[in-house]
Each structure stands twice: as C-alpha cells, then as structure tokens.
Amino acid sequence: MNNRFKMNKRDHKAILDSLARLLADTENIYLKTKNYHWNASMPTFHTFNEMFENQYVELASAFDLIAERIRAFGIAAPVSHIQFNNPDALKETSNPPKVQEMIQDLLADQETIIKTVRSVFYEAINAEDEITKDLMVQRIQAHEKSASIFRDYLINK
C-alpha cells in the first residue's frame, strides 16, 4: 500500500503546502541564478558563467521533480509565480548587482532554501512519506554543494 494512503489529512496538507513553497523558492533561485549568469561581468567571467549555468540547469530539473511529487498526491501544482508569492519567499532582484554581491545574495538564498528543504524533510519523516523524504535528501545535497562553492569563493576573496 502506498504511503500516502496511510497519511492523515493534516500531515498530507502540511507536506503539500511545504512542497508548494519549496517549488516557489526553487523557481525564484533558478531565475535569479539565470539572471546572474546573464549579467555577471568580471575577469573570472568564464568560470562563474559556467558555474551559474550548471546550477540553474540543475534547479530546473529540481522544480520539475518537486512539481511531479505534488502531482503524485493528485493535487495541481501551483500554476504561476503569483501563487508562489508569499511574504517568506525568496526575494528577486531587478538590477543585477556586482559579482561579489551576486555570490552573497545567492549564498543567502541557498541557505534559506536548505532550511525550507529541511523542514519538509522532517514533515515527511513524521508522515512516513519515504518518497518525499528521499527527494528532500537529494535537494539538500544539491543546495549544500552550491552553498559551499559560494562560501569558498567568499573566503578566498
């Protein structure tokens, strides 16, 4: 029997709400990374350009997996970023800053999203939802990797 049938309604809703929020945050950080990939200018341009590209490609496949997980519960995934908007969501930037600030900004976003993923992870454990839990472990790994790359860059500065 699938785990989701064992979940009580409260756990079910909590996980879905958190996944929707995570989807929004992932979408935001994806677009910001892409934005910075386009607008970064510096002597080490090439390195960062490629790194940002690797990251946003990974993020795009992540929000696909998250949305598909939401669909697996039989619920429609949020259909526009307006629905994604909430006061705690990651903030976007309209004017691309200098590279140093781009890195700091993305690092802060990565750290925020790691916290969100962790809370979904614990909700999934409580609800005995192994599939969501497994997806969250993968997301933590990916975000921690990106965050550590940014941290290394800032230390070397």
Add this chain to the structure above:
Amino acid sequence: MNTTTQMPVNDRNKVANQNRVADGLSRVLAETNTLYLKTHNFHWNVTGPMFQPLHSVFEEQYSQLAEAADEIAERIRAIGHPAPGSFAEFQTLSSIKEASGKTKALEMVKELLEGHETISQTANTVVAIAQEYGDEGTADLMIQRIQEHDKTAWMLRSFLEN
C-alpha cells in the same frame, strides 16, 4: 550611457538604436520566459485522455523556450545592455499573461498557441527595428525565433483540429 555627448553623431545614433533593439529583445525575452513557465506548468497539470502526448510535447516545448531565453539574453548582453531577469520585470514587459486557475487540456493548447503567435509578432517587430539599424545579428536571431514559434504554433494547431 553618459558618454553620448562626446560622441560623433553616428555613434550617438548607434547608442540610441541599440537601446531600441535591446528594448525589443527584452520584450521577446520576457514573453519567452512567461511562455516557458506556462508551458512547464501545463506539462505538470495537464489531465485527460490527451495526457501522454501533451505531457511530452509540452516538455519538448519548454526545453526549447528555456534555451531560446538564454540566447536572447546573451544577445542583449552582446549589444551591451543588462538583461532583465526577474518575474517583476517580465510581467511588465510581457504581453502574454501567466496561467491562472484550472485549465482543461484543449484550452491549454489554445493558450499556448496564442502565446507562440504573440512572440512571433513581437519578434517580427524586432526584426524590423534591428534591420533599420543594420543589426543583422539580432535580426537573424529573431528570424530563427519566428521560425521556431511558427513551427510550434502549427503543431499546437494540429491538436485543435477535428
């Protein structure tokens, strides 16, 4: 650019022209990104007997749109302008509206079809602006975009027949 005053007239025109070209490209970028997000959402949320074909057709289409957005943004950077890269800017610049509420499979197809037609038209105006200023690089990119949007529109239209 604050250096315009010291420039010869031709160069000054060039800067003004690039602004117009960059503005046009920014509109195409915003619409491409909005349609990308819409197509991706429809890929997730499509239901009914057409699920499998539409789910995979939408996937192919959103992948193409993501790639196109990258090329358009790089063109904007190549002519020396910052590329818009936030939902807030995209919403202001795009004449394609985001998806809202629950949409039936065939309505999704119709909405996407309209989106592709809209971008095709916007790109067409950018071709004219770019050619007016001899910016063949931008004109060429826009022509490629029109070709792809027209092709996608034709495929979507075929779902609506019979």
